Structure formats: structure tokens, C-alpha cells
Amino acid sequence: MLLTxxxxxxxxxxxxHLGLVQGSTVRAKHAGKDILAGIKNVFGGELRAxxxxxxxxxxxxIERMVAQAQALNANAVLNVxxxxxxxxxxxxxxxxxxxxxxxxxxx
Amino acid sequence: xxxxLVILVLxxxxxxxxxxxxxxxxxxxxxxxxxxxxxxxxSARVPPDLHRWRESRLVSGxxxxxxxxxxxxxxxxxxxxxxxxxxxxxxxxxxxxxxxLRMKEEAQRLGxxxxxxxxxxxxxxxxxxxxxxxxxxxxxxxxxxxx
Numbered sequence: 001m002l003l004t005x006x007x008x009x010x011x012x013x014x015x016x017h018l019g020l021v022q023g024s025t026v027r028a029k030h031a032g033k034d035i036l037a038g039i040k041n042v043f044g045g046e047l048r049a050x051x052x053x054x055x056x057x058x059x060x061x062i063e064r065m066v067a068q069a070q071a072l073n074a075n076a077v078l079n080v081x082x083x084x085x086x087x088x089x090x091x092x093x094x095x096x097x098x099x100x101x102x103x104x105x106x107x
Numbered sequence: 108x109x110x111x112l113v114i115l116v117l118x119x120x121x122x123x124x125x126x127x128x129x130x131x132x133x134x135x136x137x138x139x140x141x142x143x144x145x146x147x148x149x150s151a152r153v154p155p156d157l158h159r160w161r162e163s164r165l166v167s168g169x170x171x172x173x174x175x176x177x178x179x180x181x182x183x184x185x186x187x188x189x190x191x192x193x194x195x196x197x198x199x200x201x202x203x204x205x206x207x208l209r210m211k212e213e214a215q216r217l218g219x220x221x222x223x224x225x226x227x228x229x230x231x232x233x234x235x236x237x238x239x240x241x242x243x244x245x246x247x248x249x250x251x252x253x254x
Contacts, residue, residue, distance in 0.1 A: 003165040004250045005224050008153060010160035041241055042117055044125035044175025051171040054244055080165055082246060084230035092232050
């Protein structure tokens, strides 16, 4: 499965558009890590635990999107976008969406 | 009295560690930006000379940073009078540049390439908390194309 956020793929052409596919996941923070993050709020700096958590969640959202695309027999998802929103205190939604297409090698 | 003391200690800790961390971070950002100068990044939606490229792949980099107590306090004061909140400007600038650098690092593993259609997204992930702008996540993503 080819993922890209371009609208075209170099060297390939789109033979069929299969519509929008999306994947999302809502994750809550681990309470212990949240306390550590609270301490970090005093000192500042990167919250590595959160970075990893959000990255992991985003990968899961992508996996769900890819599963939808596979169900449509697509071999690529074009114009992929991400969005993050915090739905409640301590929980964030990671959302990925794009257009599923079937590609063929350009002649 | 104790409360004031605690706040003063937190401010001092925040200032000491926060400004040190900021300096170190800027130093590391400048070094890595120099090292990754060859990975070019564009916000153009479609690469020119499109059919030159054979490979394309989604790459991304993200970072989650938090303001220190001192910065949050200064920003709170600034909120009373309005104007530029410089303490947060630096924070967001560092976060964006860090995210772009991580994206470049991921792209570099593919070999020589250029990154197109780069989008940078900022999300506040401590919404509803006491310090609403405390923690932000920055995500940079784009498509790396290579020969």
C-alpha cells in the first residue's frame, strides 16, 4: 500500500478512484505518565512519553485507514491528511484520512 | 506564605531548567539543520518534473513539548496586558523546527530525496487543563520523492 500526501504519484497513473478512507483512534494518557508530564511542566522540554504515545496512535489510525483501503481493493491512498484534536482532558483523537485509488504503472 | 514560597521555588526551577533546556535545544537544532541541509523541503503541492521521480513515500516527524513553569507564569502576566507572548513564541518555534528535522531524518533514511507538500500541524493536547497552552504537539508531514 502506497501512502502519499501528493495528489499524483510519480511514474504511476490513477486508474480508479475508490473514495475517501479514514481511520481514527482515541487514546488516553497513562495516569502515571501524566503525573510525570505534570512534573515536566515545571521544567519544560520535550515530553517523550507523549511524543511516543501520539506517534503510536497515529500509526494505528493509519493502519485502520489502510485496512479500509484494502477492503476496497485499493493499492494506494493519495492526499493523506492528519488531524489531532483533544476531545477531553487527558484524551486525544488522532485521525487520518485520504483518497483510496488503484494505480497502474504509467506507460 | 508557604504558597508564595512554593510558587517562587517553582518559578526559579522553571527559569533555571527551562532556559538551559531552550539554549541546548536551539544549539542542537542549528547543528542538525546544518547537517540535514541536503534534504530539501517544499510546500509545493506537486513536485515539478514529476516524472523524473520513481519513489514516493509519506514521511512524518512529531514532537510534544511543554512550557516550563516560568514561561507559563510570564504568559499569564502577559495575558493581563496583551501583546506578544515571546516565551511561547520560542517554544512553538523550537517545536516546529524539531518536527521538521525529525521528518527530514526519516526521509534521509530513504537515500537522497526531496520532500513535497509539507504540512505542519499544531495541536494543543492539554485542553481543559489548568494551563491551557501548557503542552503542544507539532506534526510535520510530507511526501519524500527519490530517483
